[in-house]
Amino acid sequence: MANPSLLILPGDGIGPEVMAEVKRVIGWLGEKRGLAFDVSEDAVGGAAYEKYGVPLDDSTMAKAQAVDAVLLGAVGGPKYDTLDFALKPERGLLRLRKEMDLYANLRPAQCFDALADFSSLKRDVVAGLDILIVRELTSGVYFGEPRGIFTEGGERVGINTQRYTESQIERVARSAFELARKRAKKVTSVEKANVMESGILWREVVTRIRDAEYPDIELGHMYADNCAMQLVRAPKQFDVILTDNLFGDILSDCAAMLTGSLGMLPSASLGAPMANGRPKAMYEPVHGSAPDIAGQGKANPIATILSFAMALRYSYDLGDEATRIETAIEKVLADGVRTADLMGPEGGTPVTTSGMGDAILAAL
């Protein structure tokens, strides 16, 4: 049988640095655990623009469609700010999401015990926090038509379209309910049904799916503005938050920052099952490309390593290996090993990106 395949797309900024540490973990799995992967690598974002003249080449897209999973670093940077909209690094990422049809974006916001004091929130508000945001990722205002800048009555007008069909809502709702079943069985669905008709349809469809297929799950509804407030006020009230593409973008970043450990948070973007029964999948850290610290060995590789651990769990059926890696990371943190972003008032042992990789490998 062929080895499971992985396409690595390091991308821009700190992407290549953090990905280098993942490769060491993959090497360790091969050597010490006898688990070999067919790893290929290619460019996305600004790196792809430099290599191919586009933020995602067709050949890369084809590779992404063929592998068991994609692991992406991060895209974007001020260098590319003046590029045409269609050439911007983000378009590469959005094309991957759209063409692989990765409709369910899983963003856990977990507060690591050893890092609870590092949050800007009070310890008791965030310690033990463990919420999962399920964000719809292939529809909504990110992709709706018409879109563009048009001229009307002698002036320009910028237009984007929020658009959700029933089936687009149904499938991501099922993802959220399935995930909630393995957790505290509570889903909070978030929209602006008081202002937007797309939110009315969203609420109605989510309610129908729960009533018909997931009566064991507790479902609540919340407006997006109130959700932003509640995340700041009392985030532990949530278990799974289900929301659309744009609200999910904002609320998941807000939730991530609550934990004080942005450099620690992984994500998974999942689509429909492939022939092998596993979902189409792309994994990436929640943090961005951080161009300001790129190339300085300051980046924290943990979010990307944890993203790979999510791949082990969801794409390769290697949940035990995922847990092994997660436990090693917890140990390293408990030992006080700290990249610059984790260096709080309580101190610790400062390490570089590869120093963190060393520590994790040693703990493994």
Place this chain on the structure above:
Amino acid sequence: MANPSLLILPGDGIGPEVMAEVKRVIGWLGEKRGLAFDVSEDAVGGAAYEKYGVPLDDSTMAKAQAVDAVLLGAVGGPKYDTLDFALKPERGLLRLRKEMDLYANLRPAQCFDALADFSSLKRDVVAGLDILIVRELTSGVYFGEPRGIFTEGGERVGINTQRYTESQIERVARSAFELARKRAKKVTSVEKANVMESGILWREVVTRIRDAEYPDIELGHMYADNCAMQLVRAPKQFDVILTDNLFGDILSDCAAMLTGSLGMLPSASLGAPMANGRPKAMYEPVHGSAPDIAGQGKANPIATILSFAMALRYSYDLGDEATRIETAIEKVLADGVRTADLMGPEGGTPVTTSGMGDAILAAL
């Protein structure tokens, strides 16, 4: 000369209770300061639905257009959840904003010193916080067409349209730059130009207005997801945040909650100048109608009293009286007088809604 006019719309939930305390302050201004107002009162939201069968009657709309300023309590409640979209309490509020053309919504997020410990954030992150969110209020996805729930290919689809013309962006940008001139002269403009063309136009127009008319103002741009993060991480980096209707809805609620004093935050919605040179204006607290505590004397009237103080400043040219009221409120807080929402671990003197009104009048 006629007295300055004020239309009071208490609305739903705690609206009538908090407004009762404002009326006492207005009474005090008449008796002790010789300042008489022509005060009229009418219904909005669920209260209007019950009185008129619609969330804002045409006669009320006409009154709102005729007065110097409108003071609104809050709208909405679970009682009205099952009403048709067009009859929901929110539609009354949105109609006022749209027909009065109140395009600039000013939402200060200030952390009151006496209440800094009440935030879920650490004291040093929020103490002294003083930011102003300028939210575009009459355009964008709240009002764009087409909108609705349609049938397409055998299933329903919910559609809303994000839409901004150059002139809609220009006028609210000018409001933000003018306000920044009286503050720290720094504006952060927030959109998703990496994903939405309407954001590209927004960024371009804001930059052009700054370059041409406000070269003394420092202008930065930030994506909405990053702004949500930065508000949680280090909110004091901001002075004025300028953003669109939907992002402003979410980000201003997030910012409000940072202060830990939601019951304290006023807002002003301003439009074009009227014949008397003052802008069309509506003032309202940032908090909602809080149906769960309505009618129990638990509500904090300060946000609504401070909204009236904003009216004194922006609509009636009575800045000194506004300051007098604000100072009285600070004193009451420093004395430890606390409605239920302000009752932190450090204790204080518990008071009801009218008890807070008593204390403020005594301090005046």
